[in-house]
Amino acid sequence: MKREIPDNDPNAIDDALPHALRWQLRALRRDELPRTDPWAGIAARLAEPRVAPRATPTSRPAALRWGVPVALAATLALALGVAGWWQAAPSPVAPSLVQQEADGLTRQYQAAFAEVDTVPAATALAVQPAFDELDRSAQLILDALARDPDSRLLLEQLRRTYSHRLALAQRVALS
C-alpha cells in the first residue's frame, strides 16, 4: 500500500524515506558560520548619530510610502466629518440673529471708538465719568442680551448707547 505523504510535513517525508538514505541525507547537514561577523556592522550603525532620512520614496517600505497619504486622507475625512456634524448638529449656544447684529454693532463701534479716542489724556480724564457710565450701560445691555437674545429693544438700546458714546468721543476729539 502506498503511503500518503502530507505536502507540508517534513517529518512525514523523512519517515517515508528508506532508513539508509535518511542517514545519508542527515550527514550532509552541517553548520556553516557566516564569513563576516554581522554584529560588528549592526553595532557600528547603532552607534552612528541619527540623521533625518532622505526622502527616497522608492526605497521606503510600502507601509511607509502609503502610510502618510493615507493618514492625511483619514485626518481630512475625520475633519470633514466632524465639521459636517458640527454644522448639522443643533448647537445650544448658536447666537441669535439679534446677538449677531449686536456683536457686529459692538465690533464696528469699537473700531470707531479706537479711531477717535486719541484725545489728550487730561481732556479725556475730564469726561471719563461719562464714558464710564456709557460703558457700564453698554455692558448692562450686553448682559441682558445674553439672557434675552432675541430682544429688539436691547439691540436698539445698545445702538443708542454706542451712538451716544461715539458722539461724545467725537465732540471731545474735535474740541
Next chain:
Amino acid sequence: MSLVRPSPTPIRMLLGAGLLLASAVATAGTPIDENRPLDPDGRVEIENLKGRIDVQAWDRPEVRIEGSLGKGAEKLEIHGDRQRLSVRVKYPNRGGLGFLSGDNTEPTDLRLMVPLRADLEIDSVSATVDVRGVAPRELSVDSVSGDVSVIGAPGEASIDSVSGDLRLTINSHNVDVESVSGDVELRGRLDGDVAVETVSGQIDIAGHESSIRNLSGSSVSGDMTIATALASGGEMSLETVSGDVELRLPANLSANVHGESFSGDLELPGAKVDHARHGPGSSVRHRYGNGDGEISIETFSGDARLRLD
C-alpha cells in the same frame, strides 16, 4: 468751662483784609457791556464754555450783552449782522472740553437780553445755562456738564446734555431732549411731539393742561415718571432696559395699551397680565375707552405701571 475766642490782633486783621482783597482781585473779571442791533426774528448764537450763560427776552430789536470776562479768557468775540449774531468767549490756544481738565482760566459770566422771538443756539461745556421768557421758533442748547434751566415757549426745542441736569418748563409743539447721566425734568404745555432719551438719567415729564400727540421716552437704567394726557389718536412709546416706568394718565383714557417685559412686573388697571408658560417674559394688552390712541411700554427688567387718575 467756657471757651473765650481771642480778639483779633491788628496784624491778623491786616492779614485778613489783605487776603480778602487778593481774593477779590483774583475773581474780578473784565466787565462786559455791549449792545448790537438784531431783527426781532433774528438768530443769536452764544458760546461760553465755563461760568454762566443767562438769557432773558425783551421787546427791543437789539441784544444787550453784560457780565464779566474771566481772567485768562482772551476776549469776547461778537460778530454778525442784524439777522445773525454770534457771541463767543474765546480762550487762548485752547478750547472745547479742555476746560474741564483743570485749566486755570476763570469762569466767564454772560447775561444777555435778546428779542423775544429771536432764535437761540447756546453751546456750553461746564457753564450753567439759564434761559427765561423767550419764545423763539427754534431753541437749541448743548451742554456737557453744566446744568440747563429753560422757561419759555419755543416752537421747537432741542436740549442736549451729557451729565448736566435739565430742568425745562416749556410750552412747545416739538421737544427733543437727550442726556447721558443728567436727569431730565420736563414740564409745560406739551401738545405735539415729545422725545426724551437718557442713558442713566431719570426722566420726569408732566404735561400741564395739554394732551401730547406723540411721546417717545427711552432710557437704559433711568426711571421714567410721566404724567400727562394723550391726544385723541395719539401715540406713546416708552422703552427702558432696567429702569422703572410709572405712567399716569387721565381716567377717561381712550387708547390701546400694550406692555411687555422680560423679567419686570407689569401692572395695568383692570388688565390681566399673561406670563410665559416656560421661562421668563410677560405681556399685557388692554383697551381703555374707545381705544383711539396707542400706548406701548417695553422693559427688560424694569417694572412698569399705569395709573389712571
